Structures are given as C-alpha cells and as structure tokens.
Amino acid sequence: MLRDAHNRTIRDLRISLTDRCNFRCFYCLPHGEPAWAKRETLLTFEEITRLAGIFVSLGIEKIRLTGGEPLIRRDVPVLVKMLSSLKPQLRDLALTTNGYDFERFAGALKAAGLDRVTFSLDSVRPERFREITGSDSLGRVLSSIEAAKRLGFLPVKVNAVIVRGRNDDEVPELARFARENDVSMRFIEYMPLDSGREWDRSLVVSGREIRERIEREFPLELKEPSRGSETAWKFRFADGSPGEVGIIAPVTEMFCGQCSRIRLTADGQIRTCLFSTKEHDLLGPLRSGIGDDEIAEVIKAAALKKEPSHYINDPGFIQPDRTMSFIGG
Numbered sequence: 001m002l003r004d005a006h007n008r009t010i011r012d013l014r015i016s017l018t019d020r021c022n023f024r025c026f027y028c029l030p031h032g033e034p035a036w037a038k039r040e041t042l043l044t045f046e047e048i049t050r051l052a053g054i055f056v057s058l059g060i061e062k063i064r065l066t067g068g069e070p071l072i073r074r075d076v077p078v079l080v081k082m083l084s085s086l087k088p089q090l091r092d093l094a095l096t097t098n099g100y101d102f103e104r105f106a107g108a109l110k111a112a113g114l115d116r117v118t119f120s121l122d123s124v125r126p127e128r129f130r131e132i133t134g135s136d137s138l139g140r141v142l143s144s145i146e147a148a149k150r151l152g153f154l155p156v157k158v159n160a161v162i163v164r165g166r167n168d169d170e171v172p173e174l175a176r177f178a179r180e181n182d183v184s185m186r187f188i189e190y191m192p193l194d195s196g197r198e199w200d201r202s203l204v205v206s207g208r209e210i211r212e213r214i215e216r217e218f219p220l221e222l223k224e225p226s227r228g229s230e231t232a233w234k235f236r237f238a239d240g241s242p243g244e245v246g247i248i249a250p251v252t253e254m255f256c257g258q259c260s261r262i263r264l265t266a267d268g269q270i271r272t273c274l275f276s277t278k279e280h281d282l283l284g285p286l287r288s289g290i291g292d293d294e295i296a297e298v299i300k301a302a303a304l305k306k307e308p309s310h311y312i313n314d315p316g317f318i319q320p321d322r323t324m325s326f327i328g329g
C-alpha cells in the first residue's frame, strides 16, 4: 500500500509519455519552444512498464497516460498492450489526449486494452479553437470524440479549461455540447501552470460561477453528495437529457485532502503534486541497475513527502518551474 504522511492512500498514477505537443494551448504551452527534455532521458516503454508494475504492486489501481500530447509518441498502442498485462490488479487504464490523432489510433488502442479516454476541448467554435490551441483542427477533435463513442470508451470525458475573457462566454454552449453528444463535459478552473506565466487570479472563473452560468440555461442536479478522491463534482441535467457536467475547481475549492494521485514525468521524475517545487528522481535509480524492491523503496519514500496541499492561495505561492505540458495533467 502506498501511503503518504497525511494518511492518504495513493491509488492513481499519471504517466507523462512526452513533454512535447503538436498544440500550443495558451494556458499550457503558450510561447515559442520551451527547453524540451533530452531524448535520452525519456523513459522507454520497457522502463515505463517495469515502473508501472512496481507501482501496481504497491497498490496503484488506475493509470492515466498523458503528456504533452501522448499520441505523438510512436506506437502508443504497443505500450498500452504492455501495461494491460498489469490487469486485473490494474483496474483502469486511461488516456488524456488533445484528440488530434486519436481517431487514427482508436481501434488499435481499444484492442490493446485501453479502458477510457479523456479529450480536451475548450471551444466548439472553429476560429476560437484555433486561437486557443494554435491548431486549426476542431473537426479532427470532434471526429475523434465520435470515434471514442463508437468504440465504446464510455463514458467519454471532455475537459474544458475556462479562462475569463477567452472562452467563459461559451460555458453554456459547451454544456449543450455535452447534452447533444452524450459526453461528460468537465469544466476546469485555470491553474497557474502555464509556461508563459501569465496566469492571474482575475482570469480564473470559479467553479461556482461556471455552475451558475450553466444553470441559467440548463438546471443541474448533483449526482452524488460526496466526490471521494475524484476531482470533479458531477451533475446530471435536471430535465433528464443525456450527458453529464463535471466541475473541477482546484483553485477556489481545494480538494487536496482527498488526493490519491502521484505523477511520473516523461523523464522519470516522481511528482507528488501538480504544484510540487521538488521532484524525486527515479530515472537514476532505475538506470543504475537496482532491483524492483529497491525501486519500490524509492517510490515509497517519495510518496511520504507528498505535500499536504497546494499553496496557490497563499501569499508566498511559487509557480513550479515545470509547466503542465511537462508534468502531465
């Protein structure tokens, strides 16, 4: 069992496959070319699978592959197949993708054992989609979402980061998209993890405001009174329409007390929080040739250092050096 020093059990591992991306979402990777991780530091599929196996032996039940854009890594279905060998102790194998290339790989990912997929979609207006992501590819992302539904990756989740003055006027439209397409649309508060360091509290649209804006058009009903270790409050549409709304409010309604997550970066660093300012090296120990038991000890020691909470709302908050695209959202 992987536990931290604050009595939380860690069951959820996010693995970043790459820090690179074919999009340039302004809230994640806004300016120019950041310094990418050196290729030789990237974990190979064999290394990822070995580490994932050790994490699973320590009680990890869910793995999510993310990035950067995970699907720009070659042969991701091969990795999914390798990780699927960790089932049934591994109960859930998921992917977060911008959807640009998902349709192309969807069948192979399903056959390899991928259970679930989450897309990012911050606008359903083509021109705005291009402004936000730097990529003129709304149509491709929508086709990918359809492909995921067709192949039964259910429920299909769609993340939308809401930023004041950029897409907050589109909140009801995105809720309508959830209803019309029977997906779980998850509205996320903007977090200070952008490489341009342009985040400002005034740009955050609170979860509460997001809910109010949706409810002006589509009344909602809370699905469950508690969210457990989940990040989202989940709502159904009160009129019984298909689809779901999730609201993720890490800035204004911190949920660190129930956090069950730990992260592995593409270059083999453990991050115990999105907002960690310190990482725990696994690449060095892994490549030094030590055995699984010793690696497990390194992981357990890192978990014990998991921060009690993020400090976004404290006056002395320091934005981590690595941005969301490096950390693996």
Ligand code: SAM
Residues within 6 Å of the ligand: 021, 027, 028, 066, 067, 068, 069, 070, 096, 097, 098, 118, 119, 120, 159, 160, 161, 188, 189, 190, 191, 192, 193, 194, 324, 325, 328, 329
């Ligand atoms: N490229 C994939 C994608 O976009 O889905 C996976 C990686 S991306 C970093 C994972 C999630 O982080 C996305 O849903 C994205 O919207 C979210 N994200 C990125 N930067 C963020 C920020 N500053 N605040 C809140 N969410 C952010």
Ligand code: SF4
Residues within 6 Å of the ligand: 021, 022, 023, 024, 025, 028, 029, 067, 068, 069, 098, 120, 324, 325
């Ligand atoms: Fe790329 Fe995802 Fe970041 Fe957008 S949110 S720049 S798609 S990693």
